[in-house]
Amino acid sequence: MTDWLREVEPLTLKGQIAVPYTWWAGDTASRFFTALRDEGKILGTRCPECRKVFVPARRSCSRCFVEMDQWVELPPEGVVETFTIVRYAHPIQPAEPPFAYVLVKLDGADVSFLHIVKKDLQDLGVGRRVRAVFKEKRDGHILDIDAFEPVGEH
C-alpha cells in the first residue's frame, strides 16, 4: 500500500443500488404459487414424453424440450438428498442460523426441491424423511412453506 495511506483513513464513497423489480410469475408459476397459498398444496408437472415429474411446476421439460401440461399434486413429504448447514448470519437469510439448506426429493417427484430446515438439525442426514410445514398466513411465494422438518425415526 502507498505509505501515506497508512497514516489516514482512506476516502470511500458509500453507495447502494436498489432496483425495484416486478417479476410476473406467469401461467405455470402462478398456478404453483396460488395452490401453495390457497390450498397448502405443492404442485408439479409431468413430462408427457419421459414421464418425469418436476417440482416446482415448470412449463418445459429440460430433457425432452416439450411442453408439460399434466399437473401433479405432490405430498408435502420426501427424502433429503443433500443438505448443508449455514452457520453465519446475513440479512438476506430467511432464518436465524444455524439452519440448513436441503434438497428434498418429494415422494413421486423426479427432481429435488430446494428449501430450508430450521430445527432438529442434529436429526438431519441424507435419506432422512422430512415434511413441509406451511405458514398459517400465506402470501403466494416460496416461503409460504415455513420450512421442512424431520419426521419419524432415523
Add this chain to the structure above:
Amino acid sequence: MMGKAAIVGVAQTKYERRKKDQIFADLVFDVTREALADAGMTIDDIESVVTVSNDFFDGRTISGMAVGDACGGQDKNISTVSGDGTFGAFYGLMRVLSGFRTTLVVAHYKGSEGSVPVTTNGMFDPLFHRLLGMDAV
C-alpha cells in the same frame, strides 16, 4: 487463419483484503503492465483487447468498458464483455485464431467493495429460490 495460439505472458493481482489504495482500474493497470513485462512485450505489441467482468460485482453496468483505458485498449480493437477469466481466455484464443496476432485478456473483480452474499444471491431464480437466501459464499 492460423492453427495455433500460445499464452506468452501472465500476471495476477495478489489476493488480499480490501486494497484500500487501489480502485479496480488501478488493479487492471498494474496487472496489465505485469503481464506485458512477463511476455517481454509493450502495449504497442498488442493488436486486440478483451476485458471480462461482472456488472453486479462492480456495481455498474458495462463494467468491462470501465477498464478499457487502464488496460491499454485505446485505439485498439477492444471487446468488453460480461464473463469470468476462463471465458476471457477462450475468447482471446478465438480472437487470435481468427487473425489477431496478439490479444490481451484482462479479467477483474473487487468483491470487497460490495456484498458477496447479496450479489451471489442474485444468481438464484427470483420466484422459486431467491427468498430462501441462497448465496455462493
